Amino acid sequence: MEIILRVLAQNNTCPVLLHSCKSRLHPGRYLSFLTIIIGISLGPGAQAQPANGLALSGVVYDLQNNPVSDVTIILTSGSGKKSAQTNLRGEFSFSSLAAGSYELLTSHINYQSHAQVVEITSGKATELTIRLTETVQQLDDIVITGKTQTQEVKEQMIRAVVVDTKVAEVQPATLTELMNRTAGVRIRQSGGLGSSSEVSINGFQGRAVRYFKDGIPLDYLGDGYSIATVPLNALERVEIYKGVLPVSLGADALGGAVNMVSKKTTGVAADASYEIASFNTHRLSARGSYAPKNDRWFVGAEAFYNYSDNDYIANVRLGNNVSKDLRMFHNGFESYYAEAFAGIQNRAWADELRISLAAYAIEREQQHPAMMTFPYGKIMGKQRSVIPTLRYKKSAFNKKLHFDQFLVLNTIVRNRIDTAGGSYDWYGNFTRVSGRVGESSQPANSTVNFHHFISRSNIRYHVNDNNELELNVVHMQVKRVGSDPLGPRFLNTTIDVLSVPAYYEKQVVSAGWTLRLFSERLTNNIIGKYYRFGSRGTDAWDAAGANLEDEIVHTGNSFGIGDAIKFQLNDVSSVRVSVEYANRLPEQDELFGNGIWVVPNFKLKPETSLNVNAGYRLAKENITLETNGFYRKTKKLILLIPTQPPFAHYVNLDNVNGYGLETDVMLHNLFRFFTLSGNFTWQSLRMADIDRPQEKWKNETRLRNTPYFFANLGLSANFPKVFFQHDQLKPYIHYNFVREFYMDNIPREMEPDGFLGLFGTAGINKLNLVPNQHLISAGFTYQPLGSHYTFGFEIKNITDSDLYDYYRIQRAGRSFHLKISYQL
Template sequence: MARAGRKWLPVLLAWLFGTLTVAAQEAVVYGTITDEKTGEPLAGASVSAVEGRVGAVSDAGGCYRLRIQAGRMQLTFQYMGYKTARRDLTVHDSLRCDVRLRTAENELGEVTVTARSEMRRLKESAMPISVIGQRQLQGTASSINDVLARTVGVTVRNTGGMGSASRISVRGLEGKRMGMYVDDAPMSQLSNFVALNDIPTNMIERIEVYKGIVPYKFGGSALGGAVNVVTKEYPPVYFDVSYEIGSFGTHQVSAVMKRTDRRSGLQFGIGGVCTLAKNNYRMALDNLGGRTVERNHDRFGKIMGGMSLKATKWWFDEMKLELVAMKTRQEIQGIDFDVREAYNHSVNYITALTLKRRNFFLDGLDLDFDAGYVAGRYGLRDKAMHRYDWDGRELPPVSAFGGEQNSFPSDGRNRSGELTAKLNMGYTVDMHHTVNLNIYADRTSLHPSDSLMDRALGFRSNFPSRMNTLTVGFSYDLTLFGGRFQNAFTLKSFLFSSDSRSIDTYSVNEPEPVRVSKNYLGFSDALRYKFTDDLMLKASFNSEVRIPTSEELIGNGYSILASPALKPERTTGANVGLLYRRVKADGGLVEVELNGFYNQLEDMIRFTPDMIPTMARYRNFGSVRTKGVELEAKGDVCPLLYLYANGTYQDLRDVRKTIPGTEVENPTHGMRIPNVPYLLANFGAELHRENLFGGRGQNTRLLFDASYVHRYFYDFEMSKYQERRIPTSLTMDAAVEHSFDNDRWTLTLKMRNLAGRRVVSELNRPLPGRYVGFKVRYLFK
């Protein structure tokens, strides 16, 4: 077999590079067409080449895609009411060409032209949103978490180095309240095994951060907002590979290859990511009196691989099938004790289908359908027969059956399955009115198995459970006054049911079956009004519901108990903001945004220990009030320099007058919610210059970022002298990036935490110190 593999390897490589060479004879020019002053996308603009014999029309987002023969040519861009623009290009393979059209000086009198494509234009969103675009992502200096952490109103809290648990917070609402999406599809149960940070930034087109209101097209339920990662659209031939090596034994390799057949329109893709890290940095532990130790059991390894097949010339405009597999092994770092053997492990398989069709049996009706299934095997392996303290002294295990942590050993061999489906149908009635229907369904089943834990506890603690959710949303969009006024209203119905078992102090040995079925309603409304082309007002109001996740409602079958009486969280809030956005004559952008927000969160869900040893469950905490303000300014100072700065103040308070279930006065009434930062600020600069060292086709970027988080208390602030607090942090990052051969090769040297400061975002969980990394990337397109 080995000889056969060696025999066929040259043939395979020859075929690969042969297809790249043949395909390179055809190229694709793609990009966006926008208004020069407002930056709004222009739908229905025409693009033509080769004396008009080859053409295309921009879609609702202003995007166009034009297949041409490689060589020199002139493209012509035309749109009613705008001056014609022309671009002379030399195209070898595929090229992006973005164009800003200038309005014509002469009015067209009373002539009115209405086209269906114009009616479907996606206007500038009325929702509070931050968009992280190509400027922040086109380089290789940052991960997703790094970029999100520098976004106004967003906090990312980690427990350690590469692969550690992280929580994304928007305006103080974090964790499971945040909706996580990839290409508008909810991650749902998959977020327990894969993080947004696992996606390489060179595969991302943009990141959308929605605050307060989640767009109806996403489906599902979320309260704090949503983070949507939009992956790139690839040209017919694309090959991208990168390798990064860094401090603390960090290695990451990512690769993606896309190949499109010109005649059939079929696109085949394959790619993967492999991440390894020792995470062996030194940390000072408060529980050891500030003693410094080395993280000696925190190795992390993850490998992900997948393939996709997409058809664009069949009856559907897009039909895509994706298959993904991933495997993770993560050691558990001890803090109170020197854990030496325990680790978490998981293997997951994902199948996803996407169908898209414009004018679905009716002009103006668009169909978007997604379905997916995730099958997983996971568990905690903790069977050590000895424990050790940080002085190396041998201690007995937590149980006669072994174990280094908690109060029981574990040999988890759990299975999970999740089936999701999302249907989104939008209909443009006319140029003023649009309606949309979104249906999202999710079925989750858990099958835990841990015979070792059962023997140690003396009773069966693992049992199967199921949960079903159905969210139906109907929205209506109104556009008036030539697009100056927009309003989006959404009404949602949330239905969920569960089938689990409830363990309490009186039924440990015989858990009772529990079935739950509930229904709730929620709504939101967002509007925007443009005073001028550069200045606009945004306002939104929402009364939303978040359905508990499967882990919150039915537990995980072993360490987290079911909570059948758990109520969904509900928030009532408002946001008012001003946005000034001006496109400069040289193409640069200046943007200033101010937002004020207020939220009342009812039946807040928190993770709490249970009366049963080693167990915990989620409970409703009560009411929390949030209010705050955000300010951000960014722009191109000159063609070479880009600056940004932002600040956030968010005040979360306990507004419960009495302790839940009693008439006793609440001693923490009016106090700030603990373990949530309330004062944040960021600043950054980018200096970029083409051909800084001479030659052609080169680009150099110097990047600097600084982040500040004011200290906050881990517990309710009963006294300003209490010691359990998260200290103030000021961190600075820098990077140098140089690309050459027209961005085919990119070299990046980056440093995080330049000053090597001690940073803690979770109590007694120090983060890595100074990190130095080098990355090389090769891109063929």
């Protein structure tokens, strides 16, 4: 209790957490966070409070922070043994214990056993918080809230890969790294910490993949809460959906979605971490929450901070065929995120009413344009927002009807500053150029406000044990208005293009029916979706003063349908098939352009895709295996193409057909201590139906800038009692391989001859080729004396290999990371 209050007090008074980025990046700010951690970990609240008698009590949670009932707790001391079972709240207790050392062991059919040594000291009451990991960790399925975990496992039908962030949260790892170790998933990250990232799921990428936080579309959080910035400690897990999306994620995703599930508030919880790493990298996170035993209310806060100079060495071109390894000099990133929340729960009129206020700020130095062609030395991008949200949940009719409502209204302010008036070289030398305003071809001092309103309503009705109905409605509005004294003007006017508002809204209505038959061995989920979008604004391309008040309104709608079916073959294996016809609506900037180089196209239609997935899953005690095949036929991809030079516009252009296979295997308890995991993804995504005569040859060529084979191999171990009686050492090593891929379409006959294209090299000039990449990282975590602290150390890219993103942007070489974590 004291611990939590202490954390909150510091959060509320600490200016750092809510500090807006008004100045250039400043690495010293992390020190204040460090103070918090030290405060949490060393303060008087860090120890259990004295109580009368020798007793032991605790609560058992699963990884979703749900209390786990019916767990058998066995307490052994010498020849003596006592046992207890957790109640519905996950609580257990022992009394009349003698002082001494006890071995505690948990047992539950659906969870891995947990063992720890407990010291019972005279004059102290000992309270424990135990988190159990489900039998299968790496691969899991969608969680349907409101059910017990056992039921959830049984009812899974829509496939999701779950990245268990809890398992790795004490490691100095990033979320993007964890996701990159997942079958079928690749992260395109253009540089170091904080650089723009996007997920590729079975070849779907860019806007075809949608992002969520706790089931809500992430648009309102801008870059403040993204896979590039969120620390693992802030998340319970990340769900990655391939193919059919559940009804609750109402979105116009074309075939993939990422749902970041934040930690839930149950009982007393607090954790904090600090990571220091190469390239002057500092990452801090702190989180605390409290709910009384009666669970009638809760309160909490979380915050995280990222800073890195990202000044790694890259090979840059200096001209005249001269290139050199130089250190990046304007590549830094800094971000703050803080959120305070409170709510009431378990009331007659509300299962949960949660109010949250979050704020974030980001500063990002831009070292180079989209490709690493030449340096910038002063161009900055900034972003900030204050975000109030409301969430209300209520069940009725004997918990047959569940209602979940989310609302947010906020403004994201984006700035771009390019006013240096000259140019930089790769050594960081500046040359002022007379008459030059900025560095890039588009100087800017812009402030653009994006006003967001999102409403998400979800209703689920449990008809009976075999039938369940669900309806989800997402309404999203965005208004863009801003100014840029250095930006473009409407033709023949002095009117700032950004000063004229542009509006965009969309609705996605999803309805689903879940059917369970044959004692729930067969489950089926059929989903229908209705998509609508509307946009209005001024045509910045044709407008010539007189037309500025004539708003153009453009609307469109479409339908989608999907079905997911799963059959449980026996207790340990199942098969699953899903089919979906999905839509991705055009976005506001695709319709209206950006007022600079991208001109409007009001004739855009939604992208569509037919996705089929089929998979087999085996989950036994010491082995988990999942293999999945997919097929997709995507039409009318929205691509940016040049129009009247130097302008470009978005058009519906290409079709892509593809299929692929991914397999993930995990062997547990190898030689007692080891876990071996591996996966591979092979996919053949190829251009199709191109009828433009000059480009017909591209039919059957691979989708450019997209890896077609990648694999991971990992070995981890868990050694207890290494140096002391109660410590724990967990070393690990990960290897990641990405097969060569191509930055342009190359004829099929030029592809490597080897089996499935896995061997040899393409018969093309290497400039169009991103070569094979090997990444080896290794580290360990160490938890001494069964304490609340964990130390993590990792060397990333041990071999200092050349690594690239999808567009051959160079990524960091070898780096060293140290992390200390505290968990209550």
